[in-house]
Amino acid sequence: MSNEVLSGHSYDGIEEYDNPLPGWWKWTFVATIVFSVFYWMYYHSGAPGRSIYDKYDKELAEVTRLQFKEIGELKPDEATILKYMQNESWLKVGQVVFKTHCVSCHGRDGEGKVGPNLTDDAYKHVRNLEDIARVVRDGANAGAMPAWGNRLHINEIVLVSAYVASLRGKNVSGGKAPEGNPIPPWPTATEAQEESADEQGKGAEHVRGS
Ligand code: HEC
Structure with a gap:
């Protein structure tokens, strides 16, 4: 993995190699960005019933209906x-x-x-x-x-x-x-x-x- 090139600085006498980030790390990072685009389109596009506010309202209405059964x-x-x-x-x-x-x-x-x-x-x-x-x-x-x-x-x-x-x-x-x-x-x-x-x-x- 390491290409044996020193980064050229040392902290308390400790030097480090100038290694590239591992592939899995970079691709996970890219994947999170790609994911965020779809996430945003799904939850924040304004489509009804998807935002947490809409879901909260829906659940609250359900709880209220249950409570109302009592009276x-x-x-x-x-x-x-x-x-x-x-x-x-x-x-x-x-x-x-x-x-x-x-x-x-x-x-x-x-x-x-x-x-x-x-x-x-x-x-x-x-x-x-x-x-x-x-x-x-x-x-x-x-x-x-x-x-x-x-x-x-x-x-x-x-x-x-x-x-x-x-x-x-x-x-x-x-x-x-x-x-x-x-x-x-x-x-x-x-x-x-x-x-x-x-x-x-x-x-x-x-x-x-x-
Ligand atoms: C968009 C603004 C608005 C909202 C939201 C609103 N009201 Fe009103 N309400 C008014 C206005 C303006 C009047 C006075 C109407 C008039 O001048 O004749 C009024 C009058 C009233 C009156 C009569 C008061 C009187 O002096 O006779 C009651 C009772 C009332 N509202 C209750 C509520 C309740 C309960 C809610 C929530 C479920 C609510 N209002 C939501 C604007 C609002």
């Missing part, structure tokens, strides 16, 4: 939203939805940027809890607030609505000035339970009556 399909009504406002761990799921899709316009803590402040008592489109879910699903102001109905699972809409409702009254400092009108406080959990019990009672009567 079934939620209804975007007052009683349900109120129920999940009391549930720390599901509220966290709502928070993740918020951090993923809403912070760009509503700010990290809901303090408002392009979209209104969600931590004060004034709202433009919301009078009660169900309105939050409706605005999230259908959007508002000709798409300035986008509609999420096609992009989010109904459970994500309910849970993010519960999270948004829970932000009310936090009055995060440095937030946007209030927009819209102050609205009455959210009902308490017991009020909502009574209401839904009433409705169920009515339903039962209806069945009995018919």
